[in-house]
Amino acid sequence: MKVCRDCLLKDPDRALPIVRKAHAEARKDLGLPPEPPSNGVKCDRCVNGCRIPEGGVGFCGVVRNEGGRLVVEHRGSFYLDPHPTNCVGAWVCPGATSAGYPRFTDTEGPERGRYNLAVFYGGCTHHCFFCQNHEHWTTRGEIKPEDLLSRMTDPDVTCVCFFGGDPVPHLDQVLEVGERFEEAGVRVCLETNGSMNPSLCRRVAEICYESGGGFNTDVKAYNPEVYEALTGSSPEYTFKHLEIVGEEFAREDPPILRPSTLIVPGYVTPEEVEAVAEFLASIDERIPYRLLQHVPHYLSVDLGYTPTSVMLECKRAAERHLENVDACVYVHV
Known part of the structure; x- marks a missing residue:
């Protein structure tokens, strides 16, 4: 990104244009618009508010x-x-x-021998430099509703999870398929950055609520400047x-x-985590936070693994506000 967190917070007018240029150059290599287009038909699916020109893409x-x-x-x-x-x-x-x-599962403990139907979508409303599934930008397979629904009656499929990329651009299909799965007693979950239009959010949330599923919402950062630097987008709809x-x-x-x-490393600090945790606690101190x-991954290979000491410091910061915090460490460094 060529700018540090301190510069983003202290001098965003100078720092953010540098970051925006970095995102634009990386997206150009993928054949994507450098920024949300602003001259065409309005798309209201997400926070970006694209106006897509004839023959163009959001x-x-x-x-x-x-x-x-x-x-x-x-x-996908x-x-x-x-x-x-x-x-x-x-x-x-x-x-x-x-x-x-026993309301949302008939098994007291892990549902061993049974399955989650994992639906991996291409495309995303964000462009994260650290994306662990960046191959989603170039995936070409087609996901048809009938193919997903053919799994609905399988007694060993207990949940369906829409992820990617991100499911937000695909919410029309998520709603169509999700309603059917919910009616069949299958839990419905989304793994998302939460950037969806609030009206769509409510429709999807109702399905997740009734089915016993939920949202695995990836909150990238708290400060808008840090959030934009990491993702190329805004956190406004995510917090909404x-x-x-x-x-x-x-x-x-289940929650x-x-x-x-x-x-x-260097961008999402204990202070950043504590601000997210404090926001979550203002909703409910019992919200589980991981x-x-x-x-x-992708364009963040130079940052290395987060040190274990930093993970634990972030956990302590979040625990000052929330009752249930977990730190997931893959490699101790």
Whole structure:
């Protein structure tokens, strides 16, 4: 990024243009618009508010303007993931714990021998330099509703999780398929950056709430300047999403909100984490919050692994406000 966290906070007028240029150059290599387009048909799916020109594509890379009509390319793949999965929210999920028993699972403990239907979408409303699934930008397989629904009656499929990339550009399909899965008694979850339009958020949240599923919301940072530097986008809808789900669809067992933050060395500091935790606590001190170790990926390979000492310091900072905090360390450094 060529700028540090201190510069982003103390002199954003000089620092952010440098970061925006870095995002634009990286996105150009992927054939993506350098920034949300501003002259065309309005897309209201997410915080970016793209206005997509004829023949053009939105910031996410999958919403196109074809003849004055917005069309979504539902690119991606899906597969069966055995329980307990490595899902970010698994530590408080019915698929891996006793959470939600017996209402949302018939198993007291991990649902071994059963599966999560993992739906991996291409495209994203953010452009994170540290993305661990950056291959989503170039995935070409098509996801059809009928293919997903064919798994709905499999008694060994106990939940469906939409992730990516991010499911936000694909919420029309998520809603269509998710409603059917919820009616069939299958839990519905999203792993998302939370950047969805608030009205869409409420519709998806209702499905997750009724099914016993939830949102594994990746909160990248608290300060808008740091957030934009890391993602190329704004945190406005993400924090609105947390408020909507946490206040209007509150559920203790299993928790519907399972937020996490990746501890990006030098940028996501204990102070940044504490600010996120304080915000979450203003909604509900019982919200489970997971901190994830940075593993070098995509354009952040030079940052290395988050030191274990920093992970623990961030955990202590979050615990000053929240009752249930977990630090997930893959490699001790």
